[in-house]
Amino acid sequence: MPAFRQVGEKQLPQEVVFMAWSPKRDLIALANRAGEVLLHRLANFQRVWSLPPNENTGKEVTALAWRPDGKILAFGLTDTKRIILCDVEKPESLHSFSVDSSITYMHWMEVTEESSVLTSFYNAEDESNLLLPKLPALPKNSQFFFWYAHQHIFFSFYRLNALVVGGSSGFIEIYAYGMFKIAMVTVPGSCCGLCLSGDLKSLSVITEIQDSPDSEAEMTYFQLDTSLLSSYLPEVTRMARKFTHISTLLQYIKLSLTCMCEAWEEILMQMDSRLTKFVQEKNTTTSVQDEFMQLLLWGKASLELQALLMNQLTVKGLKKLGQSIESSYSSIQKLVISHLQSGSEALLYHLSELKGMALWKQKYECLGLDASGIEDAITAVGSFILKANELLQVIDSSMKNFKAFFRWLYVGKLYYIVSMTQKDITFVADFLTEHFNEAPELYNRKGKYFNVERVGQYLKDEDDDLVSPPNTEGNQWFNFLKNSTHLKESPLLFPYYPEKSLHFVKRQMEEIIDQCLQKPADVIGKSVHQAVCMSLYKTSQRYFLWNDKTSNIHYVLFTMLESSVSKVYILRRYTDTSRSVSNGLIAVEFGNFLNNNINESSDSRCYSCLDAHFYDDETVTVVLKESVEQEGKERILAQLPLSSVYTDEDQEREFIWDSTKRLDEQSGEISTRTVFLENQWRVLENMKAQYVAVNGIRKVSCVLSSNLRHVRVFEMDVEDDGEAEEEEEEEEETTQIAAGEPEELNQSTDNQDSVCGASAEELPGETEEQELSLDP
Structure with missing residues (x-):
């Protein structure tokens, strides 16, 4: 048998x-x-x-x-x-x-090789978990929740x-x-x-x-x-763990940004499209900004503006639009604070440790770790964090603007002003002045005359510059940097790209990190x-x-x-x-x-x-x-x-x-x-x-x-x-x-x-x- x-x-x-x-x-x-x-x-x-x-x-x-x-x-x-x-x-x-x-x-x-150095490394490798806060989970309704929920599998095998x-x-x-x-x-x-x-x-x-x-x-x-891999097994293991952490964090940031795009809905563009259609159809020579100003100050509107507010936007539509904007902005704001910032900080931590390893040339230079390249990667992450903070400021400003604007529109429809203080009127006037200027060049570029909603431009994966970049005039810090020739080129300051979107800066960061971490593969391969x-x-x-x-x-x-x-x-x-x-x-x-x-x-x-x-x-x-x-x-x-x-x-x-x-x-x-x-x-x-x-x-x-x-x-x-x-x-x-x-x-x-x-x-x-x- x-x-x-x-x-x-x-x-x-x-x-x-x-x-x-x-x-x-x-x-x-x-x-x-x-x-x-x-x-x-x-x-x-x-x-x-x-x-x-x-x-x-x-x-x-x-x-x-x-x-x-x-x-x-x-x-x-x-x-x-x-x-x-x-x-x-x-x-x-x-x-x-x-x-x-x-x-x-x-x-x-x-x-299969074991050594005392590797054993101590396996035991101490989780020290980053003690120093860094745990990354928050991605939203459960996200299609990427499964990946995050199981990403620990990659690190369960030391x-x-x-x-x-x-x-x-x-x-x-x-x-x-x-x-x-x-x-x-x-x-x-x-x-x-x-x-x-x-x-x-x-x-x-x-x-x-x-x-x-x-x-x-x-x-x-x-x-x-x-034999190079065998001779430097502890160094290769430590470097590989850092590489894997960095790759996972890049994936986490990418998925967080995708969740932000899901939170931002196309309904937020309705105001822009409605105003553009209004400009194309109106017969009056008065600008849209002047017509809204007239409604704000005198409580009177042209027949065409009345039709826009009463028939196209409607009271119910305005309330829905206002609630949608507030909900979406709030979700994006939470994702930036809890996900993008925490993920970027963890990325800075691991890149900084990798730079320290690269400076130990006796151990890591032959493996291709380049301190200058890693420094460029750290700088790129810093620029991404600056752009994320800029988005937070835009969201905060837009939420205040839209709340005041829609609250005014609710009462503006009734042709008399109630519950509006002089401070509120001034705030709405500033909002109309800044956002309701017609820009015909936008129509050729984006198919619209207005860019009232300014958060979505940061989340679009396009190479074009921002339609409405932040206004830095009068900012004392920017004026100080502009007049300081020494600080302008200082490596201590992260570059700032006011004209670019968050997606653009993120792609730039990924490319620089990939170039930085690609060199070890080339060097080891040549050995x-x-x-x-x-x-x-x-x-x-x-x-x-x-x-x-x-x-x-x-x-x-x-x-x-x-x-x-x-x-x-x-x-x-x-x-x-x-x-x-x-x-x-x-x-x-x-x-x-x-x-x-x-x-x-x-x-x-x-x-x-x-x-x-x-x-x-x-x-x-x-x-x-x-x-x-x-x-x-x-x-x-x-x-x-x-x-x-x-x-x-x-x-x-x-x-x-x-x-x-x-x-x-x-x-x-x-x-x-x-x-x-x-x-x-x-x-x-x-x-x-x-x-x-x-x-x-x-x-x-x-x-x-x-x-x-x-x-x-x-x-x-x-x-x-x-x-x-x-x-x-x-x-x-x-x-x-x-x-x-x-x-x-x-x-x-x-x-x-x-x-x-x-x-x-x-x-x-x-x-x-x-x-x-x-x-x-």
Whole structure:
């Protein structure tokens, strides 16, 4: 009997192109040909949620990767060149960003190195929470409330982790904590697979190089030296945390500004449009300002102004307009004070700490931190805070003006003045003088003659200058700065842009911060250099896989179809590029184990490997089929122990690679190990299996058929005790749990019981992402 059993099977409506097991839970993520991302549980392949494609994200998924703690799923979209980070609890985007090329592969790794410096840093990293006030939540009715409510997920994983992204043009980008880019590298060809080692010493890459459209693609293995990241791990970790804080705060400010725009409604523009229409239709030569002044001072209005007030605006309309303006202004004012200002202050804090780090040149100069660039970013944030304060002043002034104006209009309609003091009359007169001057040039530019409502111009995402900038004449501070040549250029004073909108200054701030934080990615990327380049083979088909072992060894698995369909080649490289591993390359072929006849010639029954993935550090899970002459035979799911591959005999014949030739041209010189599997295999009846995805921590595997629609799920390493009654009880328990379980996941992450009845077990702290690309 096999050592693993089937626990689920399902026919899927769409072709599956990617599968990836969660490193912590009994969950598997799928991406299908329709661009849909799905999350399934182990038992009966029960769907948890699905995320359909849309115009804002993309429709062609080309890569999947789990964050090592299993709380975030990343998927790449090649049609929009975007990467989406999705919360495991709900099919909602937590964060997304664009890349420069089509995405072909992703790998999310966790740093395994520990040091006393890092441990103390993890313990003290929350000191900013003690010094800075907690950012207030965004309005619950906002479409962005979900992001803010779950943004703590990005900071719940203190150990440095990095999302490595590869693209069709050979670009490779490393994103610390899946959010901020800390390195950019370019290799020849299109990335088909990559793996950043847990000690950050090297990056292994396999690319497909095609010289011309008519030529055959050549598969090449690169090992890139990333020792700068390893040597400065504490500094890289601290810098990455700061970058992630800054990125999150920029997103928070952006979403707060969007909430402000939602609070500002188009109804606030009704007064401007009504007055413009009034100017276009009136026959009198008197200006609008004079007509309102006449109504204010003498209580009389022209027939046309009476029609405007009584028929178009109406008493009910004026009250509604006044209430709308007051409510919107009040909401915007609260958002500026509680959100923009608090977010900007936190941004200044983290940028200032980053500047202090940059001044420690011995530690951070080689990582690309530039104190002058960070100073420019701090200055840009200061300018944004000044513009936000200016908006507060405009809101405060406008609220007073509009309250007095509408209170006067309510009584002005009745042609006599009541409840209006001389001070109120003076206030309204000043308001009419300042706001009711006709400006024909506005009509050519904005399609109106008036700009009575002056808050909306700050919130419009336009490059045009403000229609009505603040009046700084008579301001003693501005006059003092204007006459002071020394203070005018002082770095202690933030630049002020009176003609620009809040959106414009915000975009300018984002651009300067992006430029400031882009330099480390360029500098670190340039430090990465090629240590090994090995041309593997030329073929129209490919499959390969590697696993970063705890012993700091890269494993690469591949087949060379033109050389031998029955052999699997395993390449071993130390993550430290200065070291060489003994017998770094060996070929494996499978002996005749179906009949359990070891004495039978291995050539009498030949197996080719269709797919393989590392189950854990010591075992490889493979899908086998018999030779071409016996194509009708069943496929086999098997476990290949590496202990049966690497023995002391391997020292006798060490492969010496000739760099002038491709590897397939030297395949005859590679040592071959014939393996006879014992009970670690199972025949996959009535299934043309082609691909497999595994998770050694959860002890599960998922097999996919060649038509990409038929899946089977297996529990591995299950002891066969022969007690059928116990299995039936476990299946009953599984059915009850699955039936009573909500669509959304519960909050428990680690040590979660398998819904198939497997007992709970304590999960190791270090996990490994398993990923499968099915497209040739």
